[in-house]
Amino acid sequence: MNLNRVQHSVSSGMVALIGLWVCWVSFTQQPSEAFLFPRMISTVFVLLALWTFAKAVLGWSKVGTGIYAKHFTNMLPGLLIALIYVFWAAKGLGFYTSTSMAFFILLSLYDPASHTEIRTWVKRLIITAVFMVVMYGLFAKLLKVYTPREIFF
Amino acid sequence: MEFIYYFGNVFQPMSFLLLLVGTIGGLILGATPGLSPTMAVALLIPFTFHLEAAQGLILLGAAYTSTVAGGAVSAILLKIPGAPANIATTLDGHTMAKKGKGARALQLSFLASAVGGVFGVLLLIFLTPVLAKWALAFGPSHLFWLAIIGVTIIGSLDSASVVKGLLSGCIGLWLATIGFDDIMGAQRFIFHPALGGGINIIAALIGLFAIPQVLSMFAEGRKDANVEVIEVEKSSLANAIRELFSHTRALSIGTVTGSVIGLIPGVGGQIAGLVAYDQSRKFSPEREKFGTGHSEGVIAAESANNAMVGPSLVPLLTLSIPGSPTAAVLLGGLLIHGIFPGTDLFDNHPDVAWTFINSMLIGQILMCMFGLYIAGLAARVAQVPKSIMAAIVLGLAVFGSYSVQSSMGDVYVMATLGIMMYFLERFGFSAAPLVLGLILGPIAEANFIQGSMIANATDGMGAYFLGGNMNIFLIAIVVASIGYSVGMELRERTRNSTGGEAS
Amino acid sequence: MKKLMTGAAIALAMMTGGAIAGDYPERPVLMMVSYGAGGATDFQARIVTMTAGNDDALGMPIAIINKPGAGGRVGWNWFATQAENDGYTLAAYNIPHFIAQSIKGGVSYSADSFEPIANWGADPAVFVVANDSPFQSMGDVVAYAKANTGKLTFSGAGLFVGHHIAALQIEKAAGVKMAYIPTKGGGAAAMKAVIAGDVMGGVNNLSDAFRAREAGNVRILGVADLQRSDFLPDVPTMAEQGLDVDNSSVNFRGIMVPKGTPQEIIDQLAATVPAMFANSRVAKKMKAGGSPMHIMTRNEVLAMWAAREETLKKLLAGL
Numbered sequence: 001m002n003l004n005r006v007q008h009s010v011s012s013g014m015v016a017l018i019g020l021w022v023c024w025v026s027f028t029q030q031p032s033e034a035f036l037f038p039r040m041i042s043t044v045f046v047l048l049a050l051w052t053f054a055k056a057v058l059g060w061s062k063v064g065t066g067i068y069a070k071h072f073t074n075m076l077p078g079l080l081i082a083l084i085y086v087f088w089a090a091k092g093l094g095f096y097t098s099t100s101m102a103f104f105i106l107l108s109l110y111d112p113a114s115h116t117e118i119r120t121w122v123k124r125l126i127i128t129a130v131f132m133v134v135m136y137g138l139f140a141k142l143l144k145v146y147t148p149r150e151i152f153f
Numbered sequence: 154m155e156f157i158y159y160f161g162n163v164f165q166p167m168s169f170l171l172l173l174v175g176t177i178g179g180l181i182l183g184a185t186p187g188l189s190p191t192m193a194v195a196l197l198i199p200f201t202f203h204l205e206a207a208q209g210l211i212l213l214g215a216a217y218t219s220t221v222a223g224g225a226v227s228a229i230l231l232k233i234p235g236a237p238a239n240i241a242t243t244l245d246g247h248t249m250a251k252k253g254k255g256a257r258a259l260q261l262s263f264l265a266s267a268v269g270g271v272f273g274v275l276l277l278i279f280l281t282p283v284l285a286k287w288a289l290a291f292g293p294s295h296l297f298w299l300a301i302i303g304v305t306i307i308g309s310l311d312s313a314s315v316v317k318g319l320l321s322g323c324i325g326l327w328l329a330t331i332g333f334d335d336i337m338g339a340q341r342f343i344f345h346p347a348l349g350g351g352i353n354i355i356a357a358l359i360g361l362f363a364i365p366q367v368l369s370m371f372a373e374g375r376k377d378a379n380v381e382v383i384e385v386e387k388s389s390l391a392n393a394i395r396e397l398f399s400h401t402r403a404l405s406i407g408t409v410t411g412s413v414i415g416l417i418p419g420v421g422g423q424i425a426g427l428v429a430y431d432q433s434r435k436f437s438p439e440r441e442k443f444g445t446g447h448s449e450g451v452i453a454a455e456s457a458n459n460a461m462v463g464p465s466l467v468p469l470l471t472l473s474i475p476g477s478p479t480a481a482v483l484l485g486g487l488l489i490h491g492i493f494p495g496t497d498l499f500d501n502h503p504d505v506a507w508t509f510i511n512s513m514l515i516g517q518i519l520m521c522m523f524g525l526y527i528a529g530l531a532a533r534v535a536q537v538p539k540s541i542m543a544a545i546v547l548g549l550a551v552f553g554s555y556s557v558q559s560s561m562g563d564v565y566v567m568a569t570l571g572i573m574m575y576f577l578e579r580f581g582f583s584a585a586p587l588v589l590g591l592i593l594g595p596i597a598e599a600n601f602i603q604g605s606m607i608a609n610a611t612d613g614m615g616a617y618f619l620g621g622n623m624n625i626f627l628i629a630i631v632v633a634s635i636g637y638s639v640g641m642e643l644r645e646r647t648r649n650s651t652g653g654e655a656s
Numbered sequence: 657m658k659k660l661m662t663g664a665a666i667a668l669a670m671m672t673g674g675a676i677a678g679d680y681p682e683r684p685v686l687m688m689v690s691y692g693a694g695g696a697t698d699f700q701a702r703i704v705t706m707t708a709g710n711d712d713a714l715g716m717p718i719a720i721i722n723k724p725g726a727g728g729r730v731g732w733n734w735f736a737t738q739a740e741n742d743g744y745t746l747a748a749y750n751i752p753h754f755i756a757q758s759i760k761g762g763v764s765y766s767a768d769s770f771e772p773i774a775n776w777g778a779d780p781a782v783f784v785v786a787n788d789s790p791f792q793s794m795g796d797v798v799a800y801a802k803a804n805t806g807k808l809t810f811s812g813a814g815l816f817v818g819h820h821i822a823a824l825q826i827e828k829a830a831g832v833k834m835a836y837i838p839t840k841g842g843g844a845a846a847m848k849a850v851i852a853g854d855v856m857g858g859v860n861n862l863s864d865a866f867r868a869r870e871a872g873n874v875r876i877l878g879v880a881d882l883q884r885s886d887f888l889p890d891v892p893t894m895a896e897q898g899l900d901v902d903n904s905s906v907n908f909r910g911i912m913v914p915k916g917t918p919q920e921i922i923d924q925l926a927a928t929v930p931a932m933f934a935n936s937r938v939a940k941k942m943k944a945g946g947s948p949m950h951i952m953t954r955n956e957v958l959a960m961w962a963a964r965e966e967t968l969k970k971l972l973a974g975l
Binding site: 191195199202289291293333334335337339340346349350351418468473475478480482483485488489490491493494495496497559595606607609611 | 692699703706723726730733738760763808815849853854855867871873943946
Binding site: 007008011012015018019022025029031033034035036037038041042044045048049051052055061063064065066067070071072074075077078079082083085086087090091095099102103106107109110111112127131135138139143144145146147148 | 182185188196314316317319320323324326327330334336337339341342367368370371372373374375538539540541543544545547548549551552555556559561564565568572576577578579580581582594597598601602
C-alpha cells in the first residue's frame with residue numbers, strides 16, 4: 001500500500017516535471033505566434049499534472065496497479081534485448097538479420113518449454129524461420145519496403 | 154437511379170477479378186500494422202497505370218473499403234489498431250478476444266462494417282448534392298469547435314479516472330506540437346533529430362498500443378503454457394447476426410455518427426470511430442460494461458468507421474476537393490486517366506463514376522463475406538503462446554513503423570513512446586485518450602490559427618468564433634459533453650463513497 | 657547439366673562483374689517527396705518516374721517515399737542532413753519553396769546543400785475566386801483591397817512557398833495590404849477555403865485551379881507568369897492587368913540529389929533523366945492530369961536556382 005503510494009507519487013511527479021518543462025519552453029521560446037497553442041495546452045497540462053501529483057502524494061490515487069518487483073525483474077531481460085534491437089541492431093545489422101536474432105532470443109527467453117531438449121530448440125528455430133519468411137514476403141516483396149542494408153547480404 | 158444501369162460493369166470478369174483482388178488484398182494490407190488505408194491505396198496507384206479508368210478505380214475503391222475494415226483484425230487480435238480509425242475497436246474488441254470471444258468480435262466487426270459501409274455508400278449515391286453543401290459549411294471556426302468536442306470526449310474515454318484521462322489527452326496534445334510548426338515553420342520541442350518530422354501518428358499508434366502489450370507479456374515471465382490456453386469459443390454466424398441486430402442502438406448511432414463525421418473535410422475519418430464509441434456508451438443502459446469486452450463497443454466503432462468511407466468521398470467527387478488523405482490519393486488515381494472529379498466526372502464519364510461507386514457497394518459485401526470466412530480461423534491467434542506473441546508483435550511493430558515513411562526516426566519514436574506508455578499505464582493513464590490528443594492537436598491548432606487570422610482581418614475573434622448558429626450549436630455540444638462527464642464523475646464518486654473503497 | 661553449370665557461371669560472373677564495375681543503379685532508387693501522398697508534387701513525381709525501370713532510362717524502378725510537413729521543410733531537412741549521398745536517394749525539389757525557406761532561415765539546408773539533376777514541370781500560381789464572387793478581374797481585387805486595407809482575406813498553401821511569394825508580389829505591385837491566410841494541408845485545403853467562402857480569394861496552383869474551374873467551382877482571374885498558359889489561354893497574366901509580377905513564384909519541380917553524391921552518378925543521372933521525362937507516355941499522363949511540363953537540363957536548372965535565389969533575397973529582404 002505504502003509502496004504503491006510512493007510509486008504513484010514518483011510517476012505523477014515525473015509527468016508534472018515534464019509538464020513544467022513544456023510550459024517553461026513554451027513561454028520562453030520565440031516566435032511567440034508559433035508557441036501560442038503550446039502555451040495554451042501546456043498551462044492545462046501543468047494544472048492537471050500538479051493536481052494528479054497532489055492526489056498521489058496524499059495517497060488518493062486509486063487507479064493503476066503500480067509495478068511489482070517480480071514483474072519488473074521478469075521484464076528486464078526482454079526489455080534490454082528489445083532496446084538493443086530497436087535502437088542499435090535494426091540499423092546496425094539490418095532489419096532481417098537483427099529481427100531474426102531478437103526474435104529467436106526473446107522466444108527462447110520466455111518460452112516455458114525446457115531448455116535442455118533439442119526438440120524445443122528446433123521448434124524455436126522453425127518458428128523464427130517461418131516468421132521471417134512471412135515478414136520478408138509481406139514487407140520486402142509485397143509492400144516493397146526498402147529496409148536499411150543488411151551486413152551479411 | 155442512374156447507378157443501377159452500371160451494376161453490370163462491376164460484374165464483368167476483369168472488373169470482378171480486380172474487385173476480389175482489391176478486397177482480399179485490402180484486408181491483408183489493412184491488418185498489417187503500419188499500413189493505413191491511405192498508404193495501401195497509394196501503393197496500388199502504380200498498378201492502375203496499366204488499367205482502364207473504371208477498372209483502376211474499382212481496385213482502389215475496393216482496397217479503400219476493405220483496408221478500413223481490415224484494420225479491425227489487428228485491433229481485435231493484437232490490440233494494434235491498423236489506422237487511427239480502429240482505435241475504438243481495440244477498447245472492447247481486444248478484451249473480447251482475450252476472453253476467447255475473438256471469433257464473435259471479428260464477425261460482429263465485419264457485419265457492422267458492412268451495414269455501416271453500405272449505408273454510407275447509399276448516402277453517397279442518393280444525397281451527394283445535399284451532402285456537398287454540408288461538407289463545405291464547416292469553416293475554420295467550426296472545425297476548431299469540432300476538435301474541442303473531441304477533446305471533451307478524451308476525459309470520458311478513460312473509464313478509470315477522468316482527470317488522468319484528460320492528463321493523458323494533454324500529453325497527446327503536447328506530443329502533437331513536436332516538430333516543425335505547420336504554418337509558421339518554426340521548430341518546436343525538437344530535442345532529438347528523430348523528432349524533426351514531428352511524431353508520425355501511425356508510428357505513435359503502433360508504439361502506444363503494441364509495446365505495452367509486449368512488455369506486459371514479458372512481465373509475466375516464463376509461465377507454463379498449459380495453464381493459460383484460451384478456449385476460443387466457436388461462434389455461429391446466425392448468432393452473430395442476431396447479436397448485431399439486438400444492439401440496433403449501437404449500430405444506428407455508429408452508422409449515423411460515422412456518416413456525418415466522415416463528411417467533414419480534414420477531420421472525419423480519424424475520429425469517427427471514437428466519437429461513435431463514446432456516443433453509444435453515453436446512450437447505453439449498460440455503459441459500465443464498455444471496455445470490458447462488450448459487443449456494443451465493437452459494433453459502434455466499426456459501423457462508424459466504414460460508414461465514413463462513402464461520405465468522405467463526397468467533397469472529392471462533387472467539388473474536386475479531397476477531404477481526407479485517402480481521397481487525395483484517389484484523386485491521383487482519377488487524374489492519371491485524365492478524369493477530373495466534379496461535373497466532368499458525372500456528366501462525361503458516368504460509367505467510371507457509377508462503376509466506382511457500385512464497386513464500393515459490392516466491395517463492402519465481399520469484404521464482409523471474406524472477413525466472416527476467416528474470422529473463426531483468425532481468432533485462433535489468441536491461442537498463440539505469449540512468448541511467441543510478444544516476439545511477433547515486437548517484430549511487426551518495428552517493421553510496421555519503419556514502413557510508414559522508411560524512417561528509422563519513426564521506429565525510435567515508436568519504441569520510446571511505447572515504453573513510456575507501459576509505465577504510465579501501470580499508474581492509471583491510458584493510450585486511447587493520448588492518441589486522441591495526438592490526432593486532435595494539429596486540427597485544433599491549425600484551425601484556431603487560421604480562424605484567428607481571418608477573424609483579425611474581418612469582424613474580430615469574438616464574432617468569428619462565437620457567432621453564427623453553427624458555432625453556437627457546436628459550443629452547446631461542448632458544454633453538454635463536459636457537463637455529462639462531470640455528472641458521471643460525481644455520480645461515480647458518491648456511489649464509491651457509499652459502497653466503500655471499491656476500486 | 658553442363659548447360660546449367662555454364663548458366664550459373666554466367667550468372668555469377670554477371671553478379672560479381674556488376675558489383676566491381678559499380679554499375680549504377682544496381683538496386684531500386686528511392687525518391688523523397690516532401691509533400692503528402694496525393695498532393696500535386698507527389699502525383700507528378702509518381703508519373704514522371706513511372707518509366708524509370710525501362711532499359712533506356714535508369715533500368716531500375718524509382719520508389720517514392722513521402723516525408724510531408726511544414727511546407728516541405730521536414731522532408732528537405734531530412735534530405736540535407738540524413739539522406740545518404742550514394743546516388744540511391746533522390747528527392748523532388750520545389751522552387752521557389754525551399755530557396756525561400758532557406759533565406760528565411762530556421763532550416764538546415766540552402767541551395768548549396770543539393771545538386772539538381774533535371775526539371776520536369778513548371779506550375780504557375782494563379783489567383784482564384786469562388787464562382788459567386790463579385791471580383792471579375794485583378795483590377796476589382798486591387799480596388800477592393802485599396803478601399804479596405806488589410807481586410808481582403810485570401811488563402812495559399814503556407815508561408816514561404818510559391819503561393820506566398822506570388823501573394824507578396826501582388827501586394828507589392830499593387831501597393832496594397834491584404835490578409836494572406838496560410839492553410840495547413842497544401843493547395844487542396846487552400847482551394848477548399850476559397851470554394852467554401854471561408855476566404856474571399858486565393859492563390860493556388862494552376863493545375864489545381866484549372867481542375868476546380870472545370871468542375872465549375874471557381875473563376876481564375878490572373879496567372880503569375882510571363883506568358884499565358886496553354887491550359888488557360890483565356891486567362892490574362894498579372895502583367896497584362898497592370899501588375900508588375902514576374903515568374904518568381906512559378907513552382908518548378910524536378911529531381912535533385914544531396915551534395916557529395918559522386919560526380920559520375922550526377923553526370924549519368926543528368927544525362928538520362930531528361931530523356932526519361934520526355935517519354936511520350938509520361939507526357940500523355942501529365943497532360944491528362946492538367947499538369948504543365950517544362951523539362952530543363954541540369955545546367956539550365958543550376959542557372960535558374962541561382963537567378964531565383966537572387967530575386968527572392970530581394971523580395972524577402974523586408975520581411
